[in-house]
Amino acid sequence: MTTETSPAATDTTNGAGETIVGAVLLARELKRQGVDYMFGVVGFPVSELAVYAQNEGIRYIGMRNEQAASYAAQAASYLLGRPQACIVVSGPGVVHGLAGLANAKSNCWPMILIGGASAISQNGMGAFQEENQVEIARPLSKYAHALDRADRIPYYVEQAVRTSIYGRPGPAYLDAPDDILLAEVPISEVKETQVVPDPPRPGVPDRDIQAALSALKSAERPLVIVGKGMAWARAENEVLEFVEKTQLPFLPTPMGKGVIDDDHPLAVSPARTLALREADVVLLLGARLNWILHFGKPPRWAEDVRIVQVDIAAEEIGTNVPTEVALVGDGAAVLAQLNEAVDEDGWQYASETTWRSQLASKVEENVEVSAQLMADESTPMNYYRPLQAIRDTLPEDTIIVSEGAGTMDIGRTVLPNRGARTRLDAGTYGTMGVGLGFAIGAAIAQPGKRIVTLEGDAAFGFSGMEYETMVRYNLPITTIILNNNGIGGGPSVLDEDRDPPPGAYHPDARYERIADMFGGRSYYVTEPDELEPALREANSGEGPTIVHIRIDPRAGRKPQQFGWHTPTN
Numbered sequence: 397m398t399t400e401t402s403p404a405a406t407d408t409t410n411g412a413g414e415t416i417v418g419a420v421l422l423a424r425e426l427k428r429q430g431v432d433y434m435f436g437v438v439g440f441p442v443s444e445l446a447v448y449a450q451n452e453g454i455r456y457i458g459m460r461n462e463q464a465a466s467y468a469a470q471a472a473s474y475l476l477g478r479p480q481a482c483i484v485v486s487g488p489g490v491v492h493g494l495a496g497l498a499n500a501k502s503n504c505w506p507m508i509l510i511g512g513a514s515a516i517s518q519n520g521m522g523a524f525q526e527e528n529q530v531e532i533a534r535p536l537s538k539y540a541h542a543l544d545r546a547d548r549i550p551y552y553v554e555q556a557v558r559t560s561i562y563g564r565p566g567p568a569y570l571d572a573p574d575d576i577l578l579a580e581v582p583i584s585e586v587k588e589t590q591v592v593p594d595p596p597r598p599g600v601p602d603r604d605i606q607a608a609l610s611a612l613k614s615a616e617r618p619l620v621i622v623g624k625g626m627a628w629a630r631a632e633n634e635v636l637e638f639v640e641k642t643q644l645p646f647l648p649t650p651m652g653k654g655v656i657d658d659d660h661p662l663a664v665s666p667a668r669t670l671a672l673r674e675a676d677v678v679l680l681l682g683a684r685l686n687w688i689l690h691f692g693k694p695p696r697w698a699e700d701v702r703i704v705q706v707d708i709a710a711e712e713i714g715t716n717v718p719t720e721v722a723l724v725g726d727g728a729a730v731l732a733q734l735n736e737a738v739d740e741d742g743w744q745y746a747s748e749t750t751w752r753s754q755l756a757s758k759v760e761e762n763v764e765v766s767a768q769l770m771a772d773e774s775t776p777m778n779y780y781r782p783l784q785a786i787r788d789t790l791p792e793d794t795i796i797v798s799e800g801a802g803t804m805d806i807g808r809t810v811l812p813n814r815g816a817r818t819r820l821d822a823g824t825y826g827t828m829g830v831g832l833g834f835a836i837g838a839a840i841a842q843p844g845k846r847i848v849t850l851e852g853d854a855a856f857g858f859s860g861m862e863y864e865t866m867v868r869y870n871l872p873i874t875t876i877i878l879n880n881n882g883i884g885g886g887p888s889v890l891d892e893d894r895d896p897p898p899g900a901y902h903p904d905a906r907y908e909r910i911a912d913m914f915g916g917r918s919y920y921v922t923e924p925d926e927l928e929p930a931l932r933e934a935n936s937g938e939g940p941t942i943v944h945i946r947i948d949p950r951a952g953r954k955p956q957q958f959g960w961h962t963p964t965n
């Protein structure tokens with residue numbers, strides 16, 4: 397990143413002589429701070445802003461709903477390491493965009509939501525779409541402010557960008573009132589700011605590194621947990637080096653998947669339940685002990701588990717379970733320090749231990765159970781048979797987006813991730829409806845890849861109209877729908893004499909026909925032998941495709957030891 401000063405202060409081409417228009421200044425400052433993509437839905441008072449953004453070289457992606465646009469912006473931000481923008485209209489547009497703020501905040505992801513607002517000069521008068529937007533955005537953002545003066549636009553943009561990526565990442569909200577966007581400011585009065593440098597990467601004191609190492613050395617049943625904080629930190633090389641040097645077994649969280657390839661020999665994901673329950677020392681890398689990790693508490697974890705925790709956010713240390721060794725710093729920096737210490741020490745977790753063989757036999761057992769389910773050729777199909785076909789036909793170098801209850805949970809165990817930041821899913825907030833927006837954000841941010849989106853039928857329904865966006869921009873996205881007729885499955889036939897069950901969706905729905913309306917190729921699959929050919933075709937060539945796969949409405953997971961949301965002791 398360079399630290400040049402604001403070109404807006406010297407360039408008069410877009411202003412009338414010696415002045416610049418607020419919306420032009422905003423677009424220019426966003427671009428200067430590394431915002432290359434803007435997703436949104438235009439209307440009052442941001443339509444011109446989108447055009448000015450295009451003029452400044454920002455790629456504008458017009459979407460169908462603000463929720464999906466805000467999801468697209470955060471996916472692009474997470475993948476690029478720099479906040480990207482979403483613009484929405486005032487009032488209801490902002491309210492819809494809040495969904496993205498909440499989801500990004502929960503996931504510790506950056507993005508900038510820019511909400512158009514009614515004019516400051518009409519505040520309190522009942523203006524068109526007037527809303528107290530900064531106030532409602534604040535609890536869902538890491539930073540929220542109104543652009544209250546046009547000459548200070550560069551200042552607020554710099555704050556939003558910096559706050560969103562420094563320390564623990566999170567979303568920023570900027571309120572853009574109509575009269576500020578329209579204001580003409582003398583260029584000489586525009587406040588200059590620096591381009592935000594990439595985030596600092598603090599390390600930790602050497603004695604803490606030594607303490608971490610001795611804790612690990614004292615473990616009988618050690619486990620490394622790799623979270624999406626490591627993916628965000630771009631610590632994949634350091635994490636892989638550490639795991640290989642120490643030969644410690646590891647488990648990724650859902651979006652920590654791929655930081656180390658899922659098929660790495662030290663991965664124990666298929667033995668997740670056992671690994672969590674029996675580990676005595678856990679090295680927790682950029683992951684929170686929230687519901688996803690069952691709070692670090694019994695019965696899912698050992699009562700007296702010892703935690704060595706790496707996190708950039710000091711306030712995360714000790715959440716739910718006391719931390720024995722706290723390494724508060726950047727994932728890549730701290731792991732590099734750990735690697736150096738391991739080099740000096742020469743320690744490696746023993747190659748033959750009871751723990752290793754326990755894990756290995758559990759992995760083998762669970763892989764076998766899944767393999768049997770995948771081999772089931774009956775119709776209607778279970779979840780596992782289509783997932784096997786999806787796994788076997790995954791494009792090279794893809795990003796897997798996934799949502800839906802059974803579809804996402806079972807899909808996660810079957811579909812391998814190779815490479816950091818190759819999985820985007822419902823995440824910490826458990827949001828349904830993120831899938832198509834995430835896929836669009838990923839396709840825009842990482843052109844050249846074919847993105848695979850695996851959706852339940854209910855999840856697809858939240859933002860299915862974004863398929864039109866995919867067609868309009870000719871995005872290489874394969875949308876796969878595993879249809880079980882509703883939320884958690886629904887009846888195969890609707891009873892004419894009564895209302896359908898609450899979670900039921902139309903059993904005769906033909907989701908793939910959305911391609912008839914807008915374009916792209918579509919496939920409808922009901923039989924196991926149709927799976928591979930359809931998926932192979934869908935994953936080849938250009939543009940968006942859609943594969944609708946019918947599964948048994950009663951299909952479920954393989955039996956689990958613990959139910960979902962098992963209460964903690």
Ligand code: ADP
Pocket residue numbers: 502503504563564565622623624625626628629649650651652681682683684685686688706707708709712725726727728824
């Ligand atoms: P997961 O869902 O994979 O468990 P979480 O979102 O719960 O991951 O946790 C990610 C953690 O990573 C957060 O506590 C966040 O503070 C931390 N984190 C974010 N950036 C970094 C970084 N650069 N280095 C270390 N930790 C980070």
Ligand code: MG
Pocket residue numbers: 852853854878879880881882883884885
């Ligand atoms: Mg369903």
